[in-house]
Structures are given as C-alpha cells and as structure tokens.
Amino acid sequence: MCDYLLHESSVGYAIFNVKLQADTVGARLKEVQDAHNDLARFGKMVQLTSFAPFQGASQALENANDVSEGLMSDYLRTVLESNLPKASKKDKKKVTLGVGDRNLASSIKSNFPGIECETGETSEVVADLLRGTRMHAEKLLKNLQAGDISRAQLGLGHAYSRAKVKFSVQKNDNHIIQAIATLDHLDKAVNTFSMRVREWYGWHFPELVKIVSENHKYAKCALFIGDKKTLSEDSLHELAQQVDDDESVARAIIEAARVSMGQDISETDMENVMTFARRTVELANYRKSLGAYLVTKMGIVAPNLAALIGETVGARLISHAGSLTNLAKYPASTVQILGAEKALFRALKTKGNTPKYGLIYHSSFIGRAGMKNKGRISRFLANKTSMASRIDNFSMVPTRKFGEALKGQVEERLRFYAEGVNPTRNEEAMKAAMEETLAHLDVADPTAAGAEEEVSAPGLSADATEQKQRKEKKRKSKSGADEDVSMADIDADAASDAKAAKKAEKKRRKSEAADGEDEEKKAKKEKKEKRKSVGGEDEESGKKKKKSKKSE
Numbered sequence: 171m172c173d174y175l176l177h178e179s180s181v182g183y184a185i186f187n188v189k190l191q192a193d194t195v196g197a198r199l200k201e202v203q204d205a206h207n208d209l210a211r212f213g214k215m216v217q218l219t220s221f222a223p224f225q226g227a228s229q230a231l232e233n234a235n236d237v238s239e240g241l242m243s244d245y246l247r248t249v250l251e252s253n254l255p256k257a258s259k260k261d262k263k264k265v266t267l268g269v270g271d272r273n274l275a276s277s278i279k280s281n282f283p284g285i286e287c288e289t290g291e292t293s294e295v296v297a298d299l300l301r302g303t304r305m306h307a308e309k310l311l312k313n314l315q316a317g318d319i320s321r322a323q324l325g326l327g328h329a330y331s332r333a334k335v336k337f338s339v340q341k342n343d344n345h346i347i348q349a350i351a352t353l354d355h356l357d358k359a360v361n362t363f364s365m366r367v368r369e370w371y372g373w374h375f376p377e378l379v380k381i382v383s384e385n386h387k388y389a390k391c392a393l394f395i396g397d398k399k400t401l402s403e404d405s406l407h408e409l410a411q412q413v414d415d416d417e418s419v420a421r422a423i424i425e426a427a428r429v430s431m432g433q434d435i436s437e438t439d440m441e442n443v444m445t446f447a448r449r450t451v452e453l454a455n456y457r458k459s460l461g462a463y464l465v466t467k468m469g470i471v472a473p474n475l476a477a478l479i480g481e482t483v484g485a486r487l488i489s490h491a492g493s494l495t496n497l498a499k500y501p502a503s504t505v506q507i508l509g510a511e512k513a514l515f516r517a518l519k520t521k522g523n524t525p526k527y528g529l530i531y532h533s534s535f536i537g538r539a540g541m542k543n544k545g546r547i548s549r550f551l552a553n554k555t556s557m558a559s560r561i562d563n564f565s566m567v568p569t570r571k572f573g574e575a576l577k578g579q580v581e582e583r584l585r586f587y588a589e590g591v592n593p594t595r596n597e598e599a600m601k602a603a604m605e606e607t608l609a610h611l612d613v614a615d616p617t618a619a620g621a622e623e624e625v626s627a628p629g630l631s632a633d634a635t636e637q638k639q640r641k642e643k644k645r646k647s648k649s650g651a652d653e654d655v656s657m658a659d660i661d662a663d664a665a666s667d668a669k670a671a672k673k674a675e676k677k678r679r680k681s682e683a684a685d686g687e688d689e690e691k692k693a694k695k696e697k698k699e700k701r702k703s704v705g706g707e708d709e710e711s712g713k714k715k716k717k718s719k720k721s722e
Contacts, residue, residue: 182223240273477573506552575603
C-alpha cells in the first residue's frame with residue numbers, strides 16, 4: 171500500500187500523505203473512480219504534508235529537465251529528506267512513495283534505501299491517486315490562486331520547448347539536412363526542365379542539341395539565341411561566353427543557324443519558350459549556389475567528415491541518420507550499410523548475401539578499389555567515417571586535420587590492397603594529426619614531458635581531453651606495473667636458477683659420495699678376494715705337506 175505521494179508540477183514539489191485508499195480490486199469500482207473526481211471526497215483520502223515551490227523559472231526548467239531524464243535533483247532530494255520519515259531500525263519497515271515517472275522512481279530508490287517506490291504503471295491505486303492530485307492541485311496546494319498553475323505550465327512548456335530545440339549556430343546540422351534534400355529535388359527538376367527546353371526549342375533550332383549537349387549550356391544558348399535569324403558574326407564573342415569561351419563551338423552554332431532545317435515560330439510562342447528557358451537557367455544557377463552553400467556548411471559543422479568522404483556523401487549520411495549526433499552514435503557496421511536497409515532486410519528474409527555498402531558506395535574510394543576488395547575497403551571506410559563523425563560531433567573547434575589523416579589512411583589501405591605496401595598505424599596517424607592541430611592553434615601538447623599545466627586539446631572537448639589524460643595515466647601506470655612484473659620475473663628467474671644450481675651441486679656431491687662409497691666397497695671386495703686367494707694357497711700347501719709326510 172502507498173503511504174505518501176510525490177506530486178511534480180510546474181510550481182514546485184508537493185508531498186501528500188495518503189489517509190484512505192482502496193485495494194487493487196476496489197480501485198476499479200465506479201464509486202471509487204467517482205470519488206477521485208469529487209474534491210470533497212478526495213480531500214479525505216490525501217493530506218498535504220509539504221509544498222516546496224520553485225524560486226523562479228530557471229529552477230523550474232532545471233528540475234523539469236531532470237524529471238524528464240529520470241534524475242533526482244538536489245532540490246528534490248532536500249524535499250524528500252525533510253518530509254519523509256526514516257525507516258525504523260527495529261521493525262525495518264520501509265516507507266512507500268508513489269511516483270509518476272518510472273525512471274525517477276528508480277533514481278529515488280537508489281538514493282534512499284529506506285524508501286520503496288511505486289509508479290502508476292505498476293499500481294492502479296497509485297495511478298488514480300496521482301490523477302486526483304493533478305486534477306485538484308489548485309485547491310489542495312496552499313497559497314495558490316486560480317490560474318497560477320495553468321500560467322506556470324504555459325511558461326514552463328515554452329521554456330522547455332525552446333531548450334529542447336535550441337542548437338548552436340555553428341553546430342546546427344538541420345540546414346545541412348534541408349540543403350541536401352533540396353539539392354536532390356533540384357537535380358530532378360533541372361534535368362526535367364532541361365529536357366523540356368530541348369524538345370520545345372528543338373522545333374525551331376534542332377541542330378543546336380548536337381553541338382551543345384550539356385543541359386545547362388543548352389538552356390543558356392537557347393536563351394541567348396532566341397530567334398536563329400538574328401544570329402550573326404557580331405554576336406560571336408557574346409555567344410562564346412555562354413559556352414565557356416569556346417569560339418569554335420560558337421562559330422559552329424552560327425554556321426548551323428544559317429542552314430538550319432527548323433521551323434519558324436511566332437513571337438508569342440518564342441516568348442513562352444524563352445520564359446521557360448530563363449526559369450531553367452535560374453534554377454540551375456541556384457542549384458550551383460546551393461551546392462556551394464552546402465560545402466561551406468559542411469566545413470563548419472562536419473569538417474572531418476567532409477574531408478574524408480566528401481561534402482555530398484557526408485551530408486547524405488547526416489540526412490539519413492537524422493542528425494550528426496545520431497550518426498556519431500551509430501557503430502561502423504551500421505554506417506557501412508546506411509541507406510541499404512531494404513536490401514539488408516530482403517537478404518535476411520531470403521537468407522541471401524547481405525549488402526556490402528549503402529550510401530558510402532558513392533564515395534570515390536569504393537570505385538577505385540578492385541572487385542574483390544570493395545567489401546574490405548567499404549568496411550574500413552565505414553570505420554573511419556564513424557570516427558570522423560564522432561570527432562566532429564564532440565569537438566569544440568572545427569578542424570580538418572583528423573579528416574585528412576583518416577583520408578590518408580584509406581588511401582594507404584587502397585595502396586596496400588593493390589601493391590602490398592604496409593599502411594600507417596592508426597595510433598601514429600591520430601598522434602600526428604593531434605600535433606598538427608595543436609601546432610596550428612599554438613597550443614602546447616598536454617601529453618608532452620615537462621608540461622606544467624593541463625591544456626585541453628582544441629579539436630576535442632574538455633571531457634574528451636580529460637578522458638584521454640586518464641587513459642594516458644592508466645597506460646603509464648600499467649607500463650610501470652609491467653616493469654615491476656618484469657623485474658619480479660627476473661628475480662624469480664634468478665631465484666629459480668640459484669635453486670637449480672644448488673640442486674645440481676647437491677646431486678653432484680651425492681654422486682661423488684656414492685662414487686667414493688663404491689670405490690671403498692670395491693677396495694674392500696678386492697682385499698677380501700685377495701685374502702681368500704692367499705688363504706686358499708696356504709691350505710693347498712698344507713695339504714701337500716700332509717700328503718708328503720704320509721708318503722714318508
């Protein structure tokens with residue numbers, strides 16, 4: 171059962187003590203549901219314990235952001251500590267708090283072990299009680315007038331929305347998404363309109379399409395020429411300007427106009443043709459200016475990605491991912507097939523071969539690779555693209571050094587596949603890029619020996635630099651530990667050698683002692699055998715003497 175309720179509103183936090191509540195089955199009854207809608211009856215179920223209003227709009231926005239992310243702010247911690255009873259050590263009964271948000275409930279439970287949290291998702295009783303507190307908040311909360319909560323909700327909603335959609339002017343990738351989408355539509359529109367100009371103006375001057383085949387130039391020439399009868403040698407220089415100062419092409423156009431087989435058209439028809447050709451030329455010129463704008467914008471928002479894979483392909487990746495942040499979150503395997511989702515799911519459904527590349531196929535690196543190496547280079551290029559997007563997303567100062575270094579690595583990998591030349595290691599390439607970036611901005615290398623103060627890398631954020639320094643410190647400590655381990659290994663080897671030598675000496679001594687004992691035994695044996703031989707001879711001589719005496 172729920173003991174207390176936490177009510178988060180636009181004006182502050184409120185703690186309610188639950189006096190009466192129905193069980194889970196009774197909460198579904200119509201009488202109980204109607205009781206929550208009636209202020210007189212609902213006021214007997216809950217009682218206001220404490221109300222902590224916000225001090226201003228900034229504090230309200232800060233707490234609203236924390237609640238939306240499921241975090242418990244310091245202000246909320248203070249409110250809970252001062253108003254909720256602590257669990258007694260004797261009976262160890264925990265206080266049950268009803269909370270609307272599940273993530274906030276888990277955060278409160280982790281910070282207060284003596285509090286048990288219930289949410290509206292897990293308990294229907296808590297959901298009904300919280301609904302009643304929101305409905306009658308203006309009457310239940312003290313020192314509030316009619317309309318205060320609604321006005322606070324309106325102001326907080328506007329501030330919260332502005333904070334969510336607010337981007338840095340230099341980091342706004344939404345313009346890139348809109349620009350690349352507009353370019354795609356313009357390409358289709360310009361091609362369609364150019365073909366329409368060819369067909370329409372071709373009735374009057376059909377030979378022009380064989381001389382000028384490019385769509386934009388054809389529309390410009392048609393707009394300049396107009397009626398082919400007015401074309402003469404005096405307009406040679408101006409006509410050459412329309413075809414990139416090529417006088418031979420301009421002279422060929424003038425000569426073809428003299429012997430043209432096209433039909434004459436009226437002034438009204440010619441006026442409409444020229445109007446349409448003018449619109450086509452203006453649209454093509456705007457397409458060029460929009461392309462230049464996209465290149466400039468990519469150099470500001472994602473310079474490393476543009477340097478690695480190109481402005482157009484990089485913009486398409488950002489547009490397909492939804493934002494540069496989303497692209498930075500994707501793993502390299504997802505970046506590799508980004509844009510080939512249909513082929514991927516079709517291959518998974520039919521158990522066929524999955525695609526090797528998506529949008530990155532339009533990069534020049536894939537076209538330069540051999541047929542058997544396209545999959546390898548696409549995987550390697552996706553890895554470097556993922557790295558470049560993360561650097562662009564989390565860096566504070568835009569720089570192209572890392573993108574150029576990554577591009578050099580892809581070039582070396584292509585040469586490795588073609589000629590077998592070993593490429594540069596990634597650690598060495600990134601270190602060289604970092605040194606170039608620091609030298610370009612006149613910043614001392616923070617990893618250099620003798621650096622007195624820590625300097626954040628300009629290409630990275632302060633958190634990333636701090637994380638890099640921690641990794642460097644950990645690596646140094648690990649290398650020191652490795653040295654200690656190596657010294658310990660040396661000492662252990664020396665000890666084992668000494669032990670082995672001592673054992674060998676002991677064995678040698680034992681063998682020498684055994685040899686001495688063998689020699690002594692051998693000598694004794696020889697002496698004994700000698701004695702036996704001497705005693706046998708004496709016995710034989712004594713027998714001979716006895717025989718000689720008997721014979722006498």
